[in-house]
Amino acid sequence: MKIAVLYGTETGNAEMLAEDLAAELEGDHDVSCANLSGFDPAGFDAGTFYILVSSTYGDGDLPASAQPFARAVEAKAPDLSGIHFAVFGLGDSEYHETFNGGGEKLAALMAARGAVQVGERVTHDASGPDMAEDLAFPWARQVIETAAGLVGEDA
Amino acid sequence: MSRRVAILGAGPSGCFVAQALLKARPELQVDILDRLPVPYGLVRYGVAADHQGTKAITRQFARLFERQGARFFGNVTVGREVTLEALREAYDAVVVATGLSADRRLGIPGDDLPGVHGAGRITRALYEHPDAEPLPPLGARPLIVGNGNVAIDLLRLLAKTPEELDGSDLGPGPTAWLAGSGIEEITILGRSPAAAARFDAVMLKELGRLSGVSIAVDDPGTAGTEEGLRVLEALSALHGHGHGTGPRRIRFVFSRRPVAAEGEGQVSALLCAAPDGREERFAATSILTAIGFDGETATAESGAAVRMAPGLYGAGWFARGPRGTIPDNRADAQALAAVILADLDAMPAGAPRGEILACLPGVVTYDGWTRIDAAETAGPPPGRCRAKITGRAAMLSLAAARDEKETQP
Numbered sequence: 001m002k003i004a005v006l007y008g009t010e011t012g013n014a015e016m017l018a019e020d021l022a023a024e025l026e027g028d029h030d031v032s033c034a035n036l037s038g039f040d041p042a043g044f045d046a047g048t049f050y051i052l053v054s055s056t057y058g059d060g061d062l063p064a065s066a067q068p069f070a071r072a073v074e075a076k077a078p079d080l081s082g083i084h085f086a087v088f089g090l091g092d093s094e095y096h097e098t099f100n101g102g103g104e105k106l107a108a109l110m111a112a113r114g115a116v117q118v119g120e121r122v123t124h125d126a127s128g129p130d131m132a133e134d135l136a137f138p139w140a141r142q143v144i145e146t147a148a149g150l151v152g153e154d155a
Numbered sequence: 156m157s158r159r160v161a162i163l164g165a166g167p168s169g170c171f172v173a174q175a176l177l178k179a180r181p182e183l184q185v186d187i188l189d190r191l192p193v194p195y196g197l198v199r200y201g202v203a204a205d206h207q208g209t210k211a212i213t214r215q216f217a218r219l220f221e222r223q224g225a226r227f228f229g230n231v232t233v234g235r236e237v238t239l240e241a242l243r244e245a246y247d248a249v250v251v252a253t254g255l256s257a258d259r260r261l262g263i264p265g266d267d268l269p270g271v272h273g274a275g276r277i278t279r280a281l282y283e284h285p286d287a288e289p290l291p292p293l294g295a296r297p298l299i300v301g302n303g304n305v306a307i308d309l310l311r312l313l314a315k316t317p318e319e320l321d322g323s324d325l326g327p328g329p330t331a332w333l334a335g336s337g338i339e340e341i342t343i344l345g346r347s348p349a350a351a352a353r354f355d356a357v358m359l360k361e362l363g364r365l366s367g368v369s370i371a372v373d374d375p376g377t378a379g380t381e382e383g384l385r386v387l388e389a390l391s392a393l394h395g396h397g398h399g400t401g402p403r404r405i406r407f408v409f410s411r412r413p414v415a416a417e418g419e420g421q422v423s424a425l426l427c428a429a430p431d432g433r434e435e436r437f438a439a440t441s442i443l444t445a446i447g448f449d450g451e452t453a454t455a456e457s458g459a460a461v462r463m464a465p466g467l468y469g470a471g472w473f474a475r476g477p478r479g480t481i482p483d484n485r486a487d488a489q490a491l492a493a494v495i496l497a498d499l500d501a502m503p504a505g506a507p508r509g510e511i512l513a514c515l516p517g518v519v520t521y522d523g524w525t526r527i528d529a530a531e532t533a534g535p536p537p538g539r540c541r542a543k544i545t546g547r548a549a550m551l552s553l554a555a556a557r558d559e560k561e562t563q564p
Contacts, residue, residue, distance in 0.1 A: 010482040011212050011481055011482050011485060012171070012212065012215050012485060013211060013212060013214075013215065016214070016215050016218070057482070058355065058357055059356055064482065092208030092209070093208075094206055094207070094209075094361070095206075095208070095357050095360075095361055126207075126208030126209075126211045127207055127208040127322070
């Protein structure tokens with residue numbers, strides 16, 4: 001499957017996870033990895049499955065590198081119907097109850113433009129006991145399996 | 156022969172510069188020096204002990220040494236074991252990322268009275284920096300001056316119950332010091348109105364989860380900006396938190412300009428000026444100043460704030476002054492790396508140069524640090540994720556201890 005891992009990062013943790021995830025999936029899929037800061041919302045392609053990895057910053061906000069993307073989606077209002085995506089979030093429950101806000105906002109942004117979310121949105125908690133990749137890798141395999149029958153089908 | 160870059164200071168800014176350099180040019184030889192035997196600087200000794208999620212960025216930094224070929228040279232003080240001149244001779248680029256650690260003083264009469272302490276001095280001791288002074292008694296009514304996140308960190312740690320420190324890496328000494336502090340009331344006072352305070356709203360919200368406090372916010376005023384409104388909203392949610400149940404009182408005071416610290420042989424009050432010119436006296440058994448950090452900073456060559464001289468650069472707080480969060484400094488580090496790479500490309504190829512760090516006596520390598528790290532995380536006490544090794548001598552002997560496997564041929 002053609003997979004694009006797109007990340008929104010602020011301290012670099014989401015970037016590292018996105019790169020690790022891309023490397024993990026590379027053997028079985030055609031994978032690319034890019035920062036959301038440089039991604040044009042007009043460039044979504046129905047034949048690609050998008051895995052969005054986003055941290056949370058401040059009070060449940062999108063991280064800095066996802067903000068230009070969010071502004072562009074709002075300004076250009078692209079039609080994303082037929083686009084399939086999944087969201088993996090990163091946050092820190094030590095600071096706020098809205099620690100999964102970044103991923104949540106990104107998912108809402110995509111869904112509002114007609115894109116279809118695949119699988120559950122999972123958020124890693126930096127103050128929890130798990131390593132992000134230990135949650136993200138099995139989660140990714142699962143959403144990819146679900147996406148396999150969907151991506152490109154209704155494009 | 157690949158280009159060589161030395162970075163002075165293994166804190167977040169230095170590590171982020173290394174990360175950006177190696178991401179662009181994996182073939183670069185990047186060496187990171189620190190005067191301490193252990194890496195990560197502010198993340199280890201400045202980020203609060205109960206903010207372990209923030210400290211998780213060290214996983215990125217560990218990768219520099221474990222996979223990206225960067226080398227760590229700990230326990231090396233520039234000007235003692237090696238000179239800056241020798242480093243500039245041996246490396247194509249030298250980056251100074253030594254941070255700022257000296258507490259800015261109040262600059263008012265009485266600011267040197269016993270009982271007036273800088274926040275950095277207290278937090279270094281709380282987080283067991285090997286050069287920290289001992290933790291002083293604060294008395295029943297400490298007063299914190301400052302409206303930034305360091306002030307909130309201090310307030311939160313002083314206000315937490317022992318149970319609320321579970322999961323942190325606070326050491327046994329500081330834990331006992333906090334448990335036995337006898338603090339009844341903490342006043343946190345700033346000269347600006349609440350809306351202009353520098354703390355993040357999310358740091359204030361965190362205080363709303365404390366179980367042992369009663370919080371009062373005196374006259375926070377109004378806000379004209381979005382960020383100011385967020386702070387005011389967070390403060391108004393805090394006002395009244397825990398009333399009637401929280402045994403420790405916390406009082407926020409804004410718009411008070413400190414005029415003098417008063418006391419006979421020991422501080423007993425802070426005299427302030429109110430906006431209407433009235434003088435107001437706040438009783439205090441100690442004063443903790445969290446109003447910023449001072450120290451030697453970069454002197455920029457014309458134009459480029461980060462290039463101090465050919466091949467010599469400044470990064471992080473050393474370059475930008477004591478402003479900006481860890482992510483702000485990451486963005487700066489990436490911009491600096493771009494400047495360094497452009498300079499390296501424009502440089503004529505040099506002759507191969509010898510090693511000057513590996514042979515230094517007492518140098519701690521990354522392997523040495525992993526032995527210290529393993530000892531710290533092997534069996535922390537209940538409720539703690541790490542037991543820091545606190546003394547240099549203990550760090551050095553752990554770092555030097557080779558395990559069986561390594562010594563076998």
